[in-house]
Amino acid sequence: MSVMESADGTRISFHTAGHGRTVVIVNGALSTSADAAPLAGALADAGFRAVTWDRRGRADSGDRTGSTPEDEADDLAAVIHAAGGADAVLGHSSGAVLALYAASRGVATGALFLSEPPIDFDGDGFGEELADRLQELVDAGEREEAIGSFQRDAIGLPAEMVEDARAGGQLAALAPLAQSAVYDARLTLRLRRPDASRLKIRTPVTVLCGEQTFPFLIGASHRLAEGIPGAELIIVPESIMHRPDPAATARVVAQRI
Incomplete structure (x- = not known):
């Protein structure tokens, strides 16, 4: 490294x-x-x-x-x-x-x-409010919930799949990357349309x-x-x-x- x-x-x-x-x-x-x-x-x-x-x-x-x-x-x-x-x-x-x-x-x-x-060429996906909400969750220490919200509302995974990932420990494993999910949401918005x-x-x-x-x-x-x-x-x-x-x-x- x-x-x-x-x-x-x-x-x-x-x-x-x-x-x-x-x-x-x-x-x-x-x-x-x-x-x-x-x-x-x-x-x-x-x-x-x-x-x-x-x-x-x-x-x-x-x-x-x-x-x-x-x-x-x-x-x-x-x-x-x-x-x-x-x-x-x-x-x-x-x-x-x-x-x-x-x-x-x-x-x-x-x-x-x-x-x-x-x-998002048509602007039909998420808006700035999602990035703001993800940041609020990260700031509140709710990193696992931020990951779940990103997967549901930005990536578009079904809620059932996200809950299965939570039960299986995958959301907890990804929790250290929660702040980066905020950055990805803002980056994707920057190239919207x-x-x-x-x-x-x-x-x-x-x-x-x-x-x-x-x-x-x-x-x-x-x-x-x-x-x-x-x-x-x-x-x-x-x-x-x-x-x-x-x-x-x-x-x-x-x-x-």
């Missing part, structure tokens, strides 16, 4: 695997760099240097009260700088949203690979989507690929229900950079 500081002084931890052109992986919600290890390993096996990192408020990274999507974009820029530059950034779920947002702010991401980004300036990305863009995944993500992936000039949509059959298959995803990256 290596550690560096972001623009606001927040400690950010990162890991590297393999040798070759550098691919920085950006995790989705409620996950840490450890969850990206299989994908990093597949990229390393394909001849890349893979960089995984803990987004702020997660695992070995620090945090700062009042962190914003701009801070997270700065974090990605700092990781890329610490890695000596990036040939590509591979983001999954809200990590894809962060990668796109950072690129729109001028972060030197290299080629973008955006896996099932949950972009993205305007043309957010979609004019001056770097190659590949959007990845599984065949069997949530309908909202299928629609968002298609619309994003259609909205970014020159973007390519790749269907990855091996990726099922919002879980990117490591080997298949690495293969897509290897074919395009």
Whole structure:
């Protein structure tokens, strides 16, 4: 593990695997760099240097009260700088949203690979009130409830599934990541109904989507690929229900950079 500081002084931890052109992986919600290890390993096996990192408020990274999507974009820029530059950034779920947002702010991401980004093009999903409510729960020490609320109201999981996760201890296991759920909610809101300036990305863009995944993500992936000039949509059959298959995803990256 290596550690560096972001623009606001927040400690950010990162890991590297393999040798070759550098691919920085950006995790989705409620996950840490450890969850990206299989994908990093597949990229390393394909001849890349893979960089995984803990987004702020997660695992070995620090945090700062009042962190914003701009801070997270700065974090990605700092990781890329610490890695000596990036040939590509591979983001999954809200990590894809962060990668796109950072690129729109001028972060030197290299080629973008955006896996099932949950972009609310129609503005039909949650609003700012959810992010505020999640923060209130975190501030009150109700971190498990914040996780459950995020899963129900942001991700859209059925209430019965969330309650089963509570009974099985999964919500308690995810409770340390509750503050990061607030950040993911605010980040997703930042790219709600993205305007043309957010979609004019001056770097190659590949959007990845599984065949069997949530309908909202299928629609968002298609619309994003259609909205970014020159973007390519790749269907990855091996990726099922919002879980990117490591080997298949690495293969897509290897074919395009």
